[in-house]
Amino acid sequence: xxxxxxxxxxxxxxxxxxxxxxxxxxxxxxxxxxxxxxxxxxxxxxxxxxxxxxxxxxxxxxxxxxxxxxxxxxxxxxxxxxxxxxxxxxxxxxxxxxxxxxxxxxxxxxxxxxxxxxxxxxxxxxxxxxxxxxxxxxxxxxxxxxxxxxxxxxxxxxxxxxxxxxxxxxxxxxxxxxxxxxxxxxxxxxxxxxxxxxxxxxxxxxxxxxxxxxxxxxxxxxxxxxxxxxxxxxxxxxxxxxxxxxxxxxxxxxxxxxxxxxxxxxx
Numbered sequence: 001x002x003x004x005x006x007x008x009x010x011x012x013x014x015x016x017x018x019x020x021x022x023x024x025x026x027x028x029x030x031x032x033x034x035x036x037x038x039x040x041x042x043x044x045x046x047x048x049x050x051x052x053x054x055x056x057x058x059x060x061x062x063x064x065x066x067x068x069x070x071x072x073x074x075x076x077x078x079x080x081x082x083x084x085x086x087x088x089x090x091x092x093x094x095x096x097x098x099x100x101x102x103x104x105x106x107x108x109x110x111x112x113x114x115x116x117x118x119x120x121x122x123x124x125x126x127x128x129x130x131x132x133x134x135x136x137x138x139x140x141x142x143x144x145x146x147x148x149x150x151x152x153x154x155x156x157x158x159x160x161x162x163x164x165x166x167x168x169x170x171x172x173x174x175x176x177x178x179x180x181x182x183x184x185x186x187x188x189x190x191x192x193x194x195x196x197x198x199x200x201x202x203x204x205x206x207x208x209x210x211x212x213x214x215x216x217x218x219x220x221x222x223x224x225x226x227x228x229x230x231x232x233x234x235x236x237x238x239x240x241x242x243x244x245x246x247x248x249x250x251x252x253x254x255x256x257x258x259x260x261x262x263x264x265x266x267x
Contacts, residue, residue, distance in 0.1 A: 022143030137161030220264025
């Protein structure tokens, strides 16, 4: 179904799972499946709305680079895609309001950021990277707000945002030749490849240092150290100018760090 396709359901499901991870990390044990289900579907729908409106604003670029996408392929009109994205945002916010007022406020804020990102921020150096990092981090925070807000969830959100910022910058470095050819104003195009690698490395260094301040016990410290090794390897790859390899190690480090938080919360 075209309406489901434009949402990119696999991406939406991953975001929903991240929010549930934030709930688990908060230390709260739900008495029923109602709140976890509401959390998952609220994030699923709002993420889908972000993907749909992203396709709406990118339709001219996609007509050249990705003509198989729903809008350029003619399988859905731009106006229908826009209306569908608005419907998803509204539905996600309504479900968020069924959880609590804090979740509703964050849902409204993040829906606004997703719209602004798609419409304006992509074309500004670093702004798009920061927006994506913020959205990734607050996905975990949303789950925490739905259950029992804690410093653990806040740490998870901040560390996730920092790692995502680094990965987003490295992705832009990897895409630099094509972006320069098309006049894209990404951070590497603006300040250069070397300075962008330094910026990405600094974000990871801060994340590594902060990770040892999380009070989750020895099991967490051992597990998060393996994640930090992956982050250090990614920085080494950056020094070698290997953007692709660096990005793979950052992704591995993020997965290991997530596992560390789950272990520390459950054990």
